[in-house]
Every structure is written in structure tokens, then in C-alpha cells.
Amino acid sequence: MSNEVISSEEKKYKRFITIVSIVIPIAVAALFGIKIPNVAPLSFLPPIYASINAITAILLIAAVMAIKKGNRKLHEQLNTAAIICSALFLVMYVAYHMTSNSTAFGGEGMIKYVYYFILITHILLSIVIIPFVLITFMRARLGNFPQHKKIAKITFPLWLYVAVTGVVVYLMIAPYYV
Template sequence: MQILPTISTTFIVISAIFVALGWAQIMKGNRESHQKLMLWGAGFALAFFIVYMSRTVFVGNTTFGGPEELKLAYHVFLIFHIVLATTAAVFGIITLLHAFNKRFAKHKRIGRWTAVIWLLTAPTGVAVYVLLYVLYPGGETRPLIEAILGTY
């Protein structure tokens, strides 16, 4: 188990919990709590991103250390998770911009997608973490693109 991936995965989970709570609050009409909880959710998502990118730049990314026959499935799943996370980040920024500019109809429409995608990103992130560090010993540390595509 490695410390930085453990911290960043924990941040994703905390962020998703805030987003779920923030959604529940706006369903009850509590705009102020919704705003606060979503900003905490966005803050933890940003914290995740900072830890993840620092590790990528200064240390590298861990390759899959599990059995050879699972390698392809792992990489397909990893890419699915990365696509979800990237989409959630872009949608998240647009959602926040609509909210701050008081375009609430647009905010609400895209906000639902942002929340759903982020709530899928978190469990798939935990699954990647479990596959990479818990079920199997982590492989070598390699540059980002090799760790994602499995070209090592």
C-alpha cells in the first residue's frame, strides 16, 4: 500500500460523499447547504487532483502487478475510470461557472450529469486502487502513459 494513492483515493471518496449530500440538500430546497456541501465536494476533488498530479510528475505511476491474463481487462477498466474522471472535472467546472453566474436552469441540467458521473468516478477509482494495491502487489513505477496503456 502506498501513502499518496491512499490519500488521493480517500479524497475522491470524501468528495463523492459531499456531492451526494449536496444533491440531497437541494432536493429538499436547501440552497445554502447545497452550495456549501458542493464547494467542499469540489475542494476535495481539487485536492485529489493536486496529490495525483504531484505523484505523477515527481514519482510516476504504478503499473499493474496482477496476473498477466487480467492485464488487458485492468487497462480497459482504468481507461473507463479516467474518461469518467476527466468528464466529471470538465462538467464540474461548467456546473460551478453556471452557479456563480446565477444561470440556475443550465446549472441544474448539467449539475445532474456532473453529480452522477462523479458518483460513478469514485467507486471505479476505489476499484482501481484495490486492483493496484490491495489485491495484488503494485508493479513498477513508470511514466504516466505507459502505466495507462500497459505498454511496459
């Protein structure tokens, strides 16, 4: 594929990535303010979406191991599955918060600061990671492997951090769910 074709296709993808990277955080923030009346709280969801975060972390580690062994097809499949898991997490997370009140962290002292540090970095990086994941995926799909590899070195640790801290946040707040 010529550079002109890649450049043209990349421009289309980048427009889409920019829109998605802006719309998702705004939509999630807006949906937090909406409570669906007369609907039973979806209180069963937090352990499920925390588990999905754990699965995402495992998929990401397995994807890196696959590419290090030269298995590009498996690497692609594992990363696609990780993207699907992240999307499922997001849908369940929003659904839970649209039907349930937020749970306050009940820990005190130093653990409270640790919890809020992890939570805040998790939230901020979950916003930042959206364009990184999409650009990394796009570059691989377009066959631009040198640029894919370059950004993947940034994307992987950030995405892994978001997935792992999602589980940690759940485990820390789980005792305070009503």
C-alpha cells in the same frame, strides 16, 4: 440580474472554463513525464488521494440529498467542498507520479480486462468532467438555476463515477505497490 449581465459574465467564465479544461489535462500529461530527482518517493499518497476520492463521492451524494430537501446553501457548500477535494486529489496524484514510478497491475485473466476498463473509463471521464463541473458551478453562481439543474443531471453521475472508480482503481492496484 438581467439576461445581458448574465450573458456577459457567462462569456468571461466560459473563456476561463475552456482554458482550464484544456490546460489541466495537458499539464497533467506533461508532468507525468517529469521525475523530480533526489526526492524520496511520495509512496504514502495513494491511500490518501483514494480516500479523498471516497470523500468526494460522499460529498456529491450528500449534495444531491441536500438540494432534494430544499437546502440550497448546504448543497452549495457540499459541492464547493467536492471541488476542493478533487483539486487536492489532482495535486497529490501529480506529486506522487512526479516522484514515483507507475505501478503495473499484476492481476491476470479477466480481472486484468476489468481493471483496464475501469482505469481507462476513469481517466477519460476525469478529463471530460472538468468542463462539466465548472459549467455546472458557474451556472449556479450566476443564479441560472434552470440551466444549472439541466447540466447537473449529467455532471453528477459522471463525477460520481470518476470519484468511485478512483477508489476502485486504487483498491485493485494496491497489492502491487512496491
